[in-house]
Amino acid sequence: MPADSRPRRLFRAALTVALASLIAGCVQNPNSVFHNRTDFNRDVGSLFSLLIWLGTIVFVFTEVMLVWALIKYRSRPGSPRKPEQTHGNTKLEILWTAIPAVVLAIIAVPTVQTIFKTQGAARADALRVEVVGHQWWWEFRYPDYGVVTANELYLPLGRTVNFALSTHDVIHSFWIPALGGKRDLVNNRTNHLWFTPDSTTDDAFNGYCAEFCGISHANMRFRAFTVTPEQFASWVAHQQSSAVFHPQPATPATTPGTAGAAAATAPRTPVAVAPAPGAQPVPPPTAPVQAGFVSFPADKMPNHAIPKTPIPPGLAVDTTLKGDPARGMQLVSTGACIGCHTVKGVPSMVSKVGPDLTHVGSRLTIGGGLFPNDTRHLFAWIKNARAMKPGIQMPTMGKGQYDPIVKTTLTVGYTDQQIADVVAYLQALK
Amino acid sequence: MATTAHAPAVTHGHPPTTTGLDHRKIAIWAFIGSECMLFTSLISTYLVYKGRSVSGPFPHEVCNPPQCATTLKPILNIPITSVSTFVLLMSSLAMVLALAAVENKDKPGWAGTGAWGRALASSKLWLLMTAILGATFLGFQAYEFTSFVHEGLTIRQNLFGSSFFTLTGFHGAHVTVGVLWLLTLLAIDMRRGLGPKDALIVDISALYWHFVDVVWIAIFTLVYLIR
Amino acid sequence: MATAATAPAAAQKGYEHEGGIWSWLTTVDHKRIGALYLYTALLWFLVGGLEALVIRIQLQGPNGRFVSAEMYNQLFTMHGTTMIFLVIMPLSAAFFNLLIPLQIGARDVAFPRLNAFSYWVYLFGSLFMNASWLVGAAPNGGWFGYTPLTSTFSPGLNIDFWVLGLQILGVSSLAAGFNFITTIINMRAPGMHFMRMPIFTWMAFIVQFLLVLAFPVITIALVFLQFDRFFGTQFYEAAAGADPLLWQHLFWIFGHPEVYILILPAFGLVSEVLPTFSRKPLFGYPVMVYSGMLIAFLGFGVWAHHMFAVGMGPIADTLFAVTTMLIGIPTGVKIFNWIFTMWGGDIRFTTAMKFAIALVALFTIGGISGVMHASPPADLQQTDTYFIVAHFHYVLFGGSMMGLLAGLYYYFPKFTGRMLSEKIGTWHFWLTFVGMNLTFMPMHWSGLLGMPRRTWVYDAGQGLETLNLMSSLGAYIQVLAVLVGAYNVLVSMRRGVRAGNDPWGGPTLEWSIPSPPPDYNFAAIPTVTSRYPLWEHHAPGTSDIPRTISDQRVPTAKELGIPMPNPSIKPLFVALFMTLMFACMLLIHLGKTPLAIAGIITCATLMTFSLYSWLLTPLEDEH
């Protein structure tokens, strides 16, 4: 039956080509594991290409032999009804025990070398970052600087970063495909992972939770930003400062979208990806204390780093409302928010249950990297976070909203205007 | 076909087993092999968690305030457990004697004719003895468990409590099944008498019983004696 | 020389099983139990496949909203659990049941009633597990249920169903394991020493040891989890100092042998199919046997390769990497021996043969990606991504499933007395083959391009759209394939061509007796003098036995004076009460502890009672 072999042959050929072009093709991809931007990924990458090449050779060899046998020895009219009854061949069998053994040895040696290299101690001068996993967001602490932030990681270019990974609740796994990883965050253990972003420019990378950790496991993402050491220093200084908003008369804000160098220094309004018609970003009422680099410039965010999760249908967002940050601050610092969040400088806001909000306005994403940090999404988030991200602790706040966890419709809660106030305040927390 | 030609006779009755052994005996040994893995998992867990409990009581260590609310003594009672270990070992002796008595039922006087000889030849006596010793062991275990609970060690108390009670509880459950099994055999013995043709079923229960005993030998050392 | 002695060879027409539901409920006949396993497992395959289908619909495009996140988690958990515990294992069990006694020339298994018990436990356990859908609380912790997510952090009934369900199913596998070990050791026909045993029986034999040694470990791990959930023990309670890696180690000490439990029966089936349709004996039989043993043995020493990301340290990583790679060697030997079985043969591409060849081709792919995972630094970039999903579907679908489908086409005539249609079978094969590859091949890329597994959604613009669309299209093709296959089974069961004793010209004893075999299998127990007794009489792959059906009746056991075990309902009752006993535990979490205790005690009493009544009833009448 020749019909049997042709598709198989085509299939095989396609596979070979595909496999061979794997590395080349994959590097184009934003989250590919084949990016050579850290020492870690270079080590893994060279091991990986060895694996892929040897794997491809073994694959092609085996399948060619198989298909060859199928074609050559297919039953044809006149072929013997009783072919020669061979029972085995010791020499051949030794051969195909030995060859795979050799192939495996070729794999094993660099494997072991790389194990010991990548798991050795990190350089003493490495930047220490403590990663704490929470259902379903990331807490990042820079113990050397006293900085605590969430879901956005800033890494200085060229400096080794040594992560100390631990978890607050269940097991998570820390993974930035294009930079390195992954390592699990395991209870009662502190795991380590280090790499040096030495071959990249300032850029934004997607990070994921890679161990199933409950209902919103898929929604536990983060961003890593590689920035110059100077920018990093500036960012750290800014993060160390207390909340920058104090209820004072509003000062005129810079217009959003200031491009170029200005964007890096001036306060910045995050760019909404697809703003609702008529959406007006609320101008930040105060200027940040820290001049200079305070966050990765939004307009340099590559497309793949901008989250595109849709807002659930039926969650109405009114971005035309103009919020008053002072009123917002009142609401936040006396309302339910104090149960979970910290805002440095606001005495009532010291809880560590949720992400630290001190500089939330300077972040580019919210909700565990799930949504862009713009008015529309922030509004929706405050109104009904549980509808936007299943299973989370952050309660539904909007009056009349349906809370999918408690399974009731709220009769009390924030009005749209109040939500706009809260949003204005949060956005002011640059 | 060659053989259809001279139409072989139908094989009547049960064909002999390949090895000449009884199915049940092979099955019980396979079962015992499997039980090795079961108890290994339990023992491993106990050992893995040794020294990891964050609060007392502890097996061998004294715990003083402030680690513990009050001073806690080491909780394992070695003298008592040594006695119960001895009891279980002796039950194994009784068990082999029960099997010997059943196997030799058809040879009156095989063990001698004196009172001791007659006693040795009584399968009922040794089955009962084994069951009683097993039950005694269980009694000791019940005592141990209750006194631990009084001293504040429950299965919920700490990792030691959880892994200790589960391990020894599983062993105790095996002893319980063994005692029921022995009593069943005893009942059969009373009703119709066990003879050499029943040696196999007694042998099987004996293998189970001894296995439960060797598990305890391991537990006694690994849990009670080694600190 | 084989004594393939039966009543006149082609006489099966008059032979009918006694019918009626009751006869099925009480059956202790290994062939009927095998058929029950087969059909039940095929039904669960539809369910597990349906779950996969919904997964694929959800993932067809970015940010899908076809199902909710919670539903998605239940779906993949139940899909994995169903496919492994309710489909592949019982399908293998179906073949163990049907084939082991026939291949070794026995009249039944060693413990026929225990065999029935195994099936009933499986059936009730699978129903229990899936009853969770009805109360809207299907398990949602992934098929390996890592703690503490499944202990402290999952308050609902979901994980309870999973824990208890797996406990129940474990009993079934263990009971079957002891039964088949005994059967194979002790019921081989005269002359069939171990090195003459058919290769499927060999692989089945090895698998039984894996079962009885691996299942106790997960049983204990589950007991801990069950105690934590129901009685407040602390085994997995991080706050009490517990180490969640304990669960992972115990699970994978079971879990890796488990994957060989899933593949070796398929290897065995393929090793039967390839020789018949190549008209050549299996190449290197002894090496095939030893490699099977070696795979199984090494399989106990590689478990932590599922845990390279947990931070075990370089020494442990090295140890487990090396042992894992070693397994590639005996497996490779198998692959090459299969190819050389065909080499120089006279290959007939029947449907069974096509599926068997597909196993050789596709398992190799999965095996090679397995070796890639075995390198820990590289695995850090692979683990918990779709690259792993690709690996295990290639070995599980491309390996186990393909092998079992080969076995289905090859042995269906033996089960039912009728042939599956080759024409529909060809469609079934090609749709499966194309659909399968289209589904799982792109997953290699989605994984390496950064798609974590077990994610309800992926975002747009990550370069994953096309790949996922391909996977989903592949799944839709597989739906067609499954429908075609199901149609084939349903139609052929009634209207298929009647099979003679030996429709394919097979070499081993099972082909010497009528299809379906009479309840006593062999009128005279054959004496075996070689590995391929039937091929001493006819050229390999041909059959001397006419396919025509004579009207001659196959005599009954009674007429022949062969003692047969009595049917018994007791195994079913014991299984039922045992399942109910476990089910009663759920009441504890519904706040009805006294009721639960009462229920458990009642069921335990009834179970013990039924068990005694079973054990004290002789298997057969006095004769």
Added chain:
Amino acid sequence: MPHDTHDAHGASHSDHKAMGEVHEHPSWGTYKWVALILTVITVIEVWVYYIPVFVASRLFVPTLLIMSAVKFAIVVMFYMHLKYDHKLFRALFTGPLAIAIVTLIILMFLFGHLSIHAG
């Protein structure tokens, strides 16, 4: 033990030669010695437990393990008459036991209760 089911086809069972024989079980004489040894070892075990110097020494754990292994072995060999029984049973028991022990030891290493010290 009755072995009325002797292999009728012994000739063809080359790998089962000498199987299925009736094995002499040990007798009361052996049993009582075994019991005595078990008791004595148990007494020694408990005794050394109460010698603080010994407990503190590096020999304590190995000694206890060896004593326990000896007890284990003689119960299995004599009371479970594995020494006298079919070699099949030996395989059925020692194989799983070996896997179990190796698994336990690996677990001890993995959880840091045992470690390899260079030199």
